Amino acid sequence: MDRRDAFLNDVEEDLAGLPSISASALVEEAGGTDRLYLVFVDILKGFCEEGPLASERVAEMVDPVRRLAGTLVEKGLPGRNLVFLQDEHAREAAEFSAFPPHCIRGTSEAETVKALQPFLRMEGARLFRKNATNALFGRDGSGRRFFEFLEEGFRQGPATFVVTGDCTDLCIYQNAMGIRLLANEHNADVRVVVSKEHVRTYDTPVETAREAGIPAHDGELMDALFLYHMKLNGIEVVQTITAG
Secondary structure (H helix, E strand, C coil): CCHHHHHHHHHHHHHHCCCCEEHHHHHHHHCCHHHEEEEEECCEHHHHCCCCCCCHHHHCCHHHHHHHHHHHHHCCCCHHHEEEEEECECCCCHHHHCCCCCCECCCHHHCECHHHHHHHCCCCCEEEEECCCCCCCCECCCCCEHHHHHHHHHHCCCEEEEEEEECHHHHHHHHHHHHHHHHHHCCCCEEEEEEEEEEECCCECHHHHHHHCCCCECHHHHHHHHHHHHHHCCCEEECCEECC
16 A cells, blocks of 8 residues: 555545534533534535536535534524625636636525525624635625624634535635634634534546546545545534534
8 A cells, every 4th residue: 555545544534533523512612602603605506506616416515504503593503603604706706717607796606505595594694705715805794804703703702613515625624724723813712613514525527527628526535635634724523513
């Protein structure tokens, strides 16, 4: 076995041994629902249902995220602690030099999937619109940037952020890491949790990629490598968050 295969085997073994955590334990360890935030990243029609970047594999995490959100809300999570980070691109977005045009402002692709719309409509739920994969500089309806919202939260004491959605190696990685690194910069007592069951990336096999003239993208491998790398950087990666 060469070094690369040995490493990949080690990553697989590490992820197979991830612990699970119950929603009740998560709330208790956070010090109550007031200090727990559930972050929904790009769970949009344009990544789950329609358009050039829609993926059935990505859509697999929608129902688990819906169930998790319902469980936490039943345990008292307030609407103001539901945070949606969502692509809403300008038609001339610079990002389209790397990705096909997607989730353009005013189109159905930029809409939250139907299963999560009830949570978005909850009183106080927060929506930050972004024109890039990283939401730190995205803005809510009042013009406040996401990093400003985070810094305000850090000043109020210890906090736990559970990050869900897609794609594991793009927006999940960048936004979970963004929260983690901003907390590090402020020496803030912050816990960032990513559940393997509640995130997903897309899959483009080599054969398909060659026919289409686009880069190949092994969804299973990219999920594994980026979950592992988040763990290396101080993000708590778990197998799942149970309803208990």
